[in-house]
Amino acid sequence: MNTTLTGTVVAAFGRHYEVALPDAEVPVHCVRRGKKTDIACGDRVEILRTGPGQGVIETVHERRSLLYRADAWREKLLAANVDQALIVVAPEPTYSDELLTRCLIAADAAGVTPVIILNKMDLGEAARQALAALKYYVDLGYPLVSLSALQDVSALRPLLEGHVSILVGQSGMGKSTLVNALVPDALARTNSVSLALDSGRHTTTAARYYALDADSALIDSPGLQEFGLAHLSPKAIEGYFREFSDLLGQCRFMDCQHLNEPDCALKKRAHGNARRELRLRYLTTLQQAKRHREHN
Ligand SMILES: Nc1nc2c(ncn2[C@@H]2O[C@H](COP(=O)(O)OP(=O)(O)OP(=O)(O)O)[C@@H](O)[C@H]2O)c(=O)[nH]1
Ligand SMILES: [Mg+2]
Ligand SMILES: [Zn+2]
Known part of the structure; x- marks a missing residue:
């Protein structure tokens, strides 16, 4: 048997x-x-x-959580059972603030704790500017760790303890470099099991899970252009923009799209604050894309 x-x-x-x-x-x-x-x-x-x-x-087995990645055509499963998403950004290549927003929403929506990792702090002035720009998210309550994967990753270690964490973000931000610094035999493990599947390039092509100890693990993932948010409704999306979430239902029109309607509570709050106006644009762009999908 x-x-x-x-x-x-x-x-x-x-x-x-x-x-x-x-x-x-x-x-x-x-x-x-x-x-x-x-x-x-x-x-x-x-x-x-x-x-x-x-x-x-x-x-x-039944999952504690599930994250999706999206390409131009459809959503695919990215990783299961993670409880922490380490969203990696860097000053070089320039990270996309809009993609960062989408990653934060995807994590929040999946019940996964988001943490922003600003990597490549060794890059001087560009790194300092990125850190200053990210203060907006710190003020919204998102944790931020800044470091250099090439110099010292010790700030990350206590964060990994007792969690299944996934590194997500654009290509070239340094996710795999972080894995190699944090998991002693990561390179060896990757090479020994996926040599035949590896195209020989550096860029990561599939998610990979590394056990750290009995109750901690780290998942490396391929660079994202898009985060899968297709399962969220336009209204649900609004709830994940923390600077606007308390305004749900306070616009004059029930079906306000926060574009040109009078007495829009979100537009009122964003008015005169460039970062908030930008975030409101991300919000309406996401909602429009969703409505477009729902009608097609
Ligand atoms: N200066 C500097 N360069 C870094 C740092 N971390 C990574 N890099 C470099 O950035 C490049 C991309 O690093 P990867 O670790 O391959 O990036 P990735 O996020 O895994 O990229 P994908 O697998 O394509 O998603 C490499 O040339 C790294 O050497 C850092 O802290 N400082
Ligand atoms: Mg990689
Ligand atoms: Zn509105």
Whole structure:
């Protein structure tokens, strides 16, 4: 009689998965039974071994959280069971403030604690300017850690303890460099298991889970252009803009789009404050995109 084994999905490539089992050195290469592609990095699964180093995923455990990534066509699963999102930005290449906003919303909406990481603090004046610009988010209550992955990552270590954290953000911000600094054998682990799947470039192509200790783990993820927010309604989106969230329902019109309507509570609050006006533009852009989708 075959009994299933419980493991953690450490990488997902299409319908192929690597599953780490307790007490096993190397992950097991698995496929999903049937045609489903409903599994994400970080999922807890039951597998049956089918041969040396091989197995089949039979069932997926219930998730504590689920994050999506989006490309031009559709949303895909990014990671499951994380409780902290480390959103990495850097002065060079210039980070997108709008994408940062979307990452913060995606985390808040998924019940995942967002933390902003400003990396590449070794870059002088540009880094100081980025830090000053990010103060807006600190004032909204988002935690911020600034550091240089090339110099000293010790500020991050206490934050990782007891959490499953995921590094997210644009390409080139330094997510993988942070992983390599924080996980001693990360490079070795990545190379040993995904050499055949690696295109040889530096850029990360799939999320990967690194266990740090019994109750902490760190997930590296590919650079994002978009964060999956398709599951949120336009009204729900409003609730995640912390500087406007208390104004829900206070515009003159119930269906106010906060664009040109008279007596718009959000426009009134943003008026004369460049950063708030910018954030309101992100909000209305997101809502318009959602309405457009709902009508098509
Ligand atoms: N100056 C400086 N450069 C850094 C720092 N951290 C990373 N870099 C550089 O930034 C570049 C991109 O780093 P990666 O770690 O590959 O970036 P990533 O976020 O993983 O990118 P993707 O995998 O494409 O999403 C590399 O050339 C790193 O050496 C830092 O703290 N300071
Ligand atoms: Mg990377
Ligand atoms: Zn309004």
